[in-house]
Amino acid sequence: MKFRPTTRTFLVVGLLTALFVAGVASYYASSHPDGLSAVAESTGFVDRGKASATSDGPLAGYETNGIADDRLSGGVAGIAGALLVLVVGGGLFRLLRRRSPSDDPGEA
Amino acid sequence: MHVPDGFFDVPTSVATGVVAAAGVSVALRRARHELDDRTAPMAGLVATFVFAGQMMNFPVGAGTSGHLLGGALAAVLAGPWTAVLAITVVLSVQALLMADGGITALGTNVTLMALVGVAVGWLIFKVLRSVLPKRLALVAPAAAVGALVSVPAAAAVFTLLFSVGGTAPIDTGTVLVAMLGWHTVIGIGEAVITGLVVAGVVAVRPDLCYGARPVLRERPLEVRAGMAP
Numbered sequence: 001m002k003f004r005p006t007t008r009t010f011l012v013v014g015l016l017t018a019l020f021v022a023g024v025a026s027y028y029a030s031s032h033p034d035g036l037s038a039v040a041e042s043t044g045f046v047d048r049g050k051a052s053a054t055s056d057g058p059l060a061g062y063e064t065n066g067i068a069d070d071r072l073s074g075g076v077a078g079i080a081g082a083l084l085v086l087v088v089g090g091g092l093f094r095l096l097r098r099r100s101p102s103d104d105p106g107e108a
Numbered sequence: 109m110h111v112p113d114g115f116f117d118v119p120t121s122v123a124t125g126v127v128a129a130a131g132v133s134v135a136l137r138r139a140r141h142e143l144d145d146r147t148a149p150m151a152g153l154v155a156t157f158v159f160a161g162q163m164m165n166f167p168v169g170a171g172t173s174g175h176l177l178g179g180a181l182a183a184v185l186a187g188p189w190t191a192v193l194a195i196t197v198v199l200s201v202q203a204l205l206m207a208d209g210g211i212t213a214l215g216t217n218v219t220l221m222a223l224v225g226v227a228v229g230w231l232i233f234k235v236l237r238s239v240l241p242k243r244l245a246l247v248a249p250a251a252a253v254g255a256l257v258s259v260p261a262a263a264a265v266f267t268l269l270f271s272v273g274g275t276a277p278i279d280t281g282t283v284l285v286a287m288l289g290w291h292t293v294i295g296i297g298e299a300v301i302t303g304l305v306v307a308g309v310v311a312v313r314p315d316l317c318y319g320a321r322p323v324l325r326e327r328p329l330e331v332r333a334g335m336a337p
Contacts, residue, residue: 003312007146010313014153022160030165030173035290036109036266038172043283045276050114052207060207062163078163081201085159089197090152093190096136097143 015086022078026062027071109177109262109291110202111217113210120273125215128196131223135192142187142318150316151186155194157305158182162198166297174294177221177262180229180255181302184247184319185309188230195222216269220262229258229302233319242326247310247319252303259295263287 005013033041040046058065059077067073116124143151158178165173178198182191199217202208209217233254240246267287271280306317314320 005312007149007313007316010316011149011153015156018153018157018160021157022163026160026163029163029175030167032165032167032171032173034109034165035168035172035174035263035287035294036111038170038290039283039286040115043278043286045115045270045274045278048114048275049112050210052113052203052209053211054204055207057205057207059205062206062208077206078160081205082156082159084205085198085201086152086156088201089155089194090149092193092197093139093143093148093151093155096140096193097145097148098140099145 019079022082023075026078027074110209111213113212117273117275121212124219128215128218132196135189138189139193142190151190154182154186155197159198168293174297176301177225179225180258183226183230184233184251184306185317187318188226191226192222224262224265225258228261229254232257242323244310244314244323248303248307251306252299255302256295256299259298260288260291263291
C-alpha cells in the first residue's frame with residue numbers, strides 16, 4: 001500500500017518543514033558571502049553597494065531587533081518572514097484562483 | 109544573488125523595474141489558469157518554502173556560499189506563471205523586511221531570479237519532459253537539470269546588465285568568468301535541492317506537482333495487484 005497523505009496533511013507537513021528550515025536550520029547556514037558578493041569583492045565593485053533603506057527595520061539582516069540571542073533572533077526573523085510570505089503569497093494565489101465550476105461565471 | 113542598491117545606475121534600475129513590472133503583470137493574468145481551489149494553497153506553500161530555502165546558504169568553497177534561487181523548483185511544483193509571482197513575493201518580503209536585496213534593485217532582482225530563473229528552469233524542464241519517456245521517476249531529474257542551468261543563466265544576465273549599467277568599470281569578461289564559475293557550482297546545489305524536493309512531492313502526491321500532471325495523464329495505465337474490484 002503506497003503512502004498517500006491527504007492534501008491537508010501534505011500542506012501541514014510542508015509548512016512545518018518550511019518553518020523549521022527558516023526558524024531553526026537556518027542558524028547553521030553558511031555565513032560566507034554568496035556568489036554575487038564574492039564576485040563583487042574579487043573583481044572590485046563590492047564598495048558600490050549601499051545599505052538598503054530598510055536596513056534599520058526590525059527584522060533587517062534576518063535578525064530581530066531587541067533579541068540578543070543569535071539563535072532566537074534569527075529564528076524569530078526567519079519564521080516571521082516565512083509567515084509573511086505565506087500570508088501575502090497564499091492570499092494572492094487565493095484571489096487569483098479559478099473558483100470551482102459551480103460558482104465560476106465563465107471565462108470572459 | 110540578491111543585488112544591493114548601488115550596483116546599477118538609475119537608467120538600468122528603471123529599465124529592469126519596467127521589465128519586472130511587465131513580467132509580473134503578465135504573470136498575474138496567466139497564473140489564473142494554473143491556480144484553482146486545490147493548487148492555490150500548494151502555491152502559497154511553495155512560496156513559503158522558497159523563502160525558507162533561500163535562508164539556507166550552503167558553502168561552495170573558498171569562503172563563498174550559495175543558496176537556492178527556487179525559480180525552477182517553484183515552476184515545476186506550482187506552474188511557471190505562479191512561480192514568477194511566488195519568487196516576486198519572496199524577493200519583495202526580503203527587500204522590504206530583511207534588507208536582503210536593495211529597494212531600487214528590486215526590479216533587477218525580480219528580473220534575474222523571478223523572470224530569468226523561472227523561465228530558463230521551466231523551459232529546460234519542459235523540453236526534457238517532452239523528449240524523455242513519460243515516467244514519473246523522470247520528473248525530478250528533469251527539474252534538477254532545469255535548476256542547474258537556471259542559476260548560471262541568471263548570473264550571465266546579471267553580467268550583461270552590469271556591462272551596460274554597472275556603476276563600476278570592471279572588465280565584462282572578468283565579471284562573466286567569475287559569475288559563471290561560482291554560479292555553476294551554486295547551480296549544482298540548486299539542482300540537488302530542487303531534485304530532492306520535487307522527487308519527494310512526486311513520490312507522495314504527484315497530482316500536486318504541476319509539472320508532473322501531464323506525465324500522470326499520459327503514462328501508460330498500470331494494472332496493480334489489489335486494484336481490481
